[in-house]
């Protein structure tokens with residue numbers, strides 16, 4: 178075959194070839210009628226490896242977590258109808274957190290579309306509100322371009338999931354087409370911003386240098402744009418405090434003195450106080466989500482707000498920005514650092530020292546504390562702290578949704594970006610285990626912990642089987658409180674402890690369950706055995722260990738913002754509030 | 756405030772659904788909407804009118820711009836512009852009202868485009884307000900049917916919404 182006579186491939190083969198050519202190693206999926214031609218094409222090659230999950234939702238979370246850990250789009254392949262609808266929760270999860278993902282959904286034959294054919298669902302319609310873009314392939318020869326564009330759209334600008342719906346006849350093995358991987362994917366209607374407005378960046382730098390009580394509030398955008406180095410450098414140059422959102426943890430080192438913790442609903446006392454009392458807030462790749470701002474009408478009344486975001490629609494959506502900067506975090510921060518370094522005016526050191534004195538007082542008063550003496554049982558917070566110590570703070574931690582998620586966010590101090598992997602925007606229970614699998618598969622040498630609860634883990638527990646098949650040695654840290662703890666907490670606080678359906682009756686024996694799938698199970702019931710048993714669990718390097726930790730069921734997550742209050746209106750324990 | 760937003764977008768299946776879906780999903784209201792291909796068959800021009808505070812309108816235009824198939828968006832009401840809508844209205848026209856209907860149509864520069872012994876169908880072009888005023892004025896007769904095209908608009912002078 179010479180360079181200028183393209184190879185003849187079927188639609189199914191072109192699809193897999195194009196995915197391989199983009200540099201994708203793994204496709205996560207589940208077969209079915211509409212994608213059988215594609216599965217046959219997978220069977221005939223060895224460039225792309227397929228990971229067979231036990232439920233399509235897990236395939237989406239695996240791909241999603243790979244993307245969160247690397248910044249590259251994960252790829253999912255599912256069949257039409259139920260395969261596609263099973264993927265919906267995972268697509269929405271990725272969409273809410275701006276995670277790049279390419280989801281190939283099979284579709285019934287073109288001539289059957291619209292006839293309520295077997296396993297037909299309008300995936301274009303269903304996915305429209307939860308994707309960055311979707312497309313339906315109408316001609317087999319368009320497949321390479323569709324794939325190339327899907328990756329381009331998913332990974333550029335503000336990232337997000339892209340669905341490519343492919344009718345079965347587009348992938349027929351006997352119809353061959355000349356295959357060329359498109360070099361140029363540019364589109365006249367899609368041009369993400371490459372650079373911020375220099376005038377605005379200068380204005381922002383000036384405001385920061387004139388600040389007396391500045392803070393940097395950084396979110397997931399910093400992680401997705403690989404800008405944490407720049408963020409850290411700017412923060413060091415300015416000497417100001419930094420807070421991260423739930424999505425931004427790790428963007429700034431969690432053990433650094435300048436770090437005041439996570440902000441928002443379950444943010445630290447000092448982070449929420451620092452925000453509320455700041456005079457200049459530099460928001461980077463964060464979106465003033467309602468779980469951060471609390472009541473927007475009372476939000477940070479004295480602050481000049483500088484907002485850097487790649488997505489213009491995120492700016493002034495909920496909170497008006499005084500100095501908006503539309504652009505990629507990395508390039509804007511780089512430019513800003515340069516301006517700050519060159520600037521003749523410097524930040525007022527005396528004012529800054531006073532500001533730090535105030536912040537340290539807040540830290541002293543309520544910084545990251547929980548009581549160990551009010552229960553015989555293990556406290557979930559202490560379990561996270563122990564896991565942090567034993568993994569030297571360097572593990573990838575995925576989480577499910579609930580109290581355990583907040584405890585992990587508060588007590589596992591991430592010093593690196595891309596290591597904290599959780600469903601922030603959608604809050605998807607069932608995310609944790611498949612996410613851990615996606616990370617472990619791609620980073621087999623790394624320690625990967627899934628922090629979960631007995632409620633959440635049961636939403637995708639079937640994936641223990643996938644873990645056996647692929648030898649995925651993740652560590653499942655089940656903070657078993659016997660309740661849908663976060664629901665219970667709200668019922669304690671707002672419904673006079675009427676536990677309507679928040680009790681997890683008839684839990685399985687998780688140890689026996691893990692063993693049934695060929696894994697190791699370890700149960701921890703007493704504080705005395707915590708360190709030793711955790712160490713044992715981590716000593717099984719390549720094995721999946723299900724660590725079932727029985728923790729205090731009465732524990733609440735604090736601080737917790739008072740509903741409709743300002744950022745700094747918080748409950749600090751069951752008996753104290755600000 | 757009432758706004759006229761013009762959108763230039765790829766003439767592709769699904770693009771319109773994305774625009775209307777966006778409005779439904781985010782709770783923005785659409786007063787009227789009209790869409791057709793332009794001289795360049797690969798592009799469609801969509802005009803919609805909506806009502807909202809400045810902040811909401813700003814979000815609407817930003818969200819529209821985010822749609823991958825959307826090429827350009829402008830809020831025509833921000834500058835000098837011309838707005839037109841076409842209406843066809845069928846009224847019962849018998850006895851004394853028959854003459855009255857015709858006179859009213861003339862005053863509004865409407866054209867009678869279909870006639871039967873008992874009905875007139877009148878075509879009228881103008882701003883949305885003018886059409887609404889005509890409906891009120893013609894209420895002397897029994898209105899049988901009203902069809903409005905929805906507003907379309909264009910900027911005055913050199914300004915264009917094109918590639």
Ligand SMILES: Cc1ncc(C[n+]2csc(CCOP(=O)(O)OP(=O)(O)O)c2C)c(N)n1
Pocket residue numbers: 577578579580581582604605606607629630631632633634656658660661662663664
């Ligand atoms: C799929 C899904 N269903 C429901 C919820 C609502 N929800 C949020 S937290 C929670 C309880 C989680 O319980 P568990 O996994 O045991 O964690 P815990 O809070 O006890 O640590 C529920 C039901 C959700 N976030 N996701």
Ligand SMILES: [Mg+2]
Pocket residue numbers: 579630631632656657658659660661662
């Ligand atoms: Mg629980």
